[in-house]
Amino acid sequence: MMSRTHPLDLPEIRSRIANSLGRKDLASCSRVCQDWNDSFTPLLYNTIILSKHGPSMESIERNKHLIRHLVIQMCVYEKLRLTSSRHKVVSSIMANSSLTELHLASNSIGHDGAQALCEALKDNSTLTTLNLDDNEIGPEGAQALFEALKNNSTLTTLNLGDNKIGPNGTQAMFKGLKSNSTLTNLDLGYNSIGDNGAQSLSEALKNNSTLTTLYLGGNSIERNGAQALFEALKINSTLTTLELRYNSIADGGAQALSKALKNNSTLTTLNLDDNSIGPDGTQALSEALKTEALKTNSTLTTLYLNYNSIGPDGAQALSEALKTNSTLITLNLEYNSIGPHGAQALSEALMNNSTLTTLSLYTSLIGSNGAQALSEALKTNSTLTTLDLAVNSIGNNGAQALSEALKDNSTLTTLNLNYNSIGSDGAQALSDALKTNSTLTTLYLGDNSIAVNGAHALFEALKNNSTLTTLEFTWDFNEPEGGQALTEALKTNSTLATLNVRRSWFGDKGAQVLSEVLKTTSTLTTLDLAGNFIGPTGAQALSEALKTNSTLTTLDLYGTAIGENGAQALSEALKTNSTLITLNLGGNSIRSNGAQALSEALKTNSTLAVLNLDDDKSIGPDGIQALSETLKTNGTVTITGDLFR
Structure with missing residues (x-):
């Protein structure tokens, strides 16, 4: 309500109205008159995705001074066949004095385009984020960019991943990084820089005092390159995140890292996934994580060692470190074949450790014995909140042991037991735990051969449990009592x-059963029915429920055989539903009729943000045209799918 003594002036009123409107309404109102246009257009052009269905290049040029975040998709850039035309677009965009983010990923701009960007960067004083991922800029483009960085004082994030930069391009970066004082995030992943490139970067890191995050995944870095980088870590005092996954540093590199960690006091996150570290390398790292080493390093909180063949010996070494380490919070050991003996060792560590909150042992061959060992730790551990044991063949015995632990444990909030063959007996045991456990919020039980009895037991537990917010499980619904129980x-x-x-x-x-639930529930926000053969009849039932439901925000119907009739039914619901944000209809052969029905619904719906039509080649030209026309006026929704990229 406006004050009588301080009434709002007209520009302020227009501004407040503009801030309350969606993109579709802004687009309409901005055409009313110049005064309204001045208030509404800035919000409309703040963030722009330039695609084949988005605004024209002319409107971008006309309103470029308003754009702060710009994404140019491949399909638009490819239309500019002439190099001179592409350079003109780049220069024009970079001349914008408001632009802070520019995303040009996967546009094949090449080294010529990169050089054009560099020229523009010399005069630009607002851009903070530049994404050039997958553009084949090569060593020449990299050299040009880092020449520009010598003088640029605003860019903080630069993504050059997958650009064929190689060691020569990395060598060119050396001087640019030495003198630049603003860049904090640099992504050089998948550029084949090798050991020589890593050595060049290490020299830069010894002098650079601003870079905090460095991504070097998939770069064929071996022992020598790793040793050079880790020598730099002894001196560098700003880097907090180092990503080296999918390289080959092996145990020698891990040993060099161990020495570096004893001197480094800033690194908090280290990713060494798939580096052939093995048990010997893990032993070296474990030494660095022990209390004696941490008298100088007390910062590492997150460590990824997935796919490193550390085996039970490596797990044993890590467990010794965890008994005294007081900083590590997240430890990922997926695909490491640690077996039940490795799980036993980690269990003993968890009984003493008081800082680790997340442990992932996905696909680690721990079996029922390993699960039983970890269960003993859970009875006394008071810090672990997330435990991932998916794909470990723990069986019903392992599930029963974990259920006993859950009756005593008061900190675990997320437990992943997908693909573990726990069966109905395991499900029943976990159901008993859910009746008394008051902390678990997320439970994954997908693909566990749970039959009728197990499903019914879980349903009974849900009646009493008041903390679980996320549940995933699969069972054979084809029995009459299942629907009623659910x-x-x-x-x-x-x-x-x-x-x-x-x-x-x-x-x-089953869809009809859930539709009845949706008519009355006030808590369910996400429903995933993917891969269930609900057909058009099931879609019709869900559509009726969506007309009155006011809580569901995400509905996944991927591959449910709803067809064009099902899509038409759901379209009717979209005309009145005002809460659904994400709808996945991919892989459903909705054809042009279904697509046209959806496009009609999207003319009035202003809340749906994502419509997924992936893996559906049945949509013909008429359907594509209808949806494309709708996208010109609906500024809220994004349609994903091969036909709309």
Whole structure:
């Protein structure tokens, strides 16, 4: 309400109205008159995605002074066949005195385009983020960019991943990084820089005092390159995140890193996934993580060692470090074949460790014995909040052991047991734990051969549990009592927000059951029915529910055989529904009729933000045209799919 003594002036009123409108309304109102245009257009052009369905190049040129975040998709840049035309566009964009982010990923700009950007960067004083991922700029383009960086004082984030820069291009970066004092994030992943490139970067790191994040994944860096980088870490005092996954530093590189960590006091996140480190390298790292070494290094909080063949010996070494380490918070050991003995060692560490909150042992061959060992640790550990044991063949015995631990544990919030063959007996045991456990919020039980009895037990647990917010599991729905049991559970439960029952043989009957739930539930926000053969009849039932439901924001119907009739039914719901934000209809053969129905709905719907139509080649030219026309006026929705890129 406006004050009588301090009434709002007209520009302020227009500004407040503009801030409350969606993009579609802004686009309409900005054409009313010049005064309204002045208030509405800045918001409309703040963030622009330039695609084949987006605004024209002319409108971009006309309003370039308003754009702060600009994404140019490949399909637009490819239309500019002449190099001179491309350079003109780049120069024009960079002359914008408001632009802060420019994303040109996957546009094949080459070294000529990179050089044009460099010329523009010399005069630009606002750009902070530049994404040139996958552009084939080569060593020449990299050299030009880092020449520009010598004088640029605003750019903080630069992504040059997958650009065929090589060691020569990295050598050219050396001087640019030495003198630049603003760049904080640099991505050079997948550029084949090798050991020589790593050595050049190490020299730059010894002198650079601003870079905090460096991505070097997939660069064929071996022992010598790793040793050079880690020597730099002994001197560098600003780098906090180093990403070296998919290289080959091996145990020699890990040993060099161990020495560096004893002197470095700033690194907090280290990713060494898939580096052939092995148990010997892990032993060296473990020594660096022990208390004696941490008298000088007390900062490393996150360590990724996935795909490193550390085996049970490596797990044993890490467990010794964890017994005394007081800084590590996240440890990922996926695909390391640590086995039950490795799990036993880690369990003993967890009984003493008081800082680790996340442990991932995805696909680690721990079996039921390993799960039982970890269960003992969970009974006394008071810090671990996330435990990933997916794909470990723990069976019903492992599940039963974990369920006993959950009755005592009061800190674990997320437990992933997907693909573990726990069966109905394991599900029933976990259900008993859920009736008394008051901390677990997320539970994954997908693909566990859970039959009718196990499913019913979980439903009973949901009636009493008041903390679980996310549940994923699959079971054979094709039995008459299942629908009734699920309905009763969801109507009683007041906390479950995300339900994933993909590939559960729901069929149209299952969809009808869930549609009844959606009419009354006030908590469910995400429903995943992907891979369930619900057909057009099931889609019709869900459509009726969506007309009255006011909480669901995400609905996944990928590969559910709804066809064009199902898409048409859901389109009717979209005309009135005002809460759904993400709808996945990919892989459903909705054809042009379904696409046209969706386009009609999107003319009035102003809340749907993402419509996924991936893997659907049945949509013909008429359907594509209809959706393309809708995108010109609906500024809220993004349509994903091969036909719309």
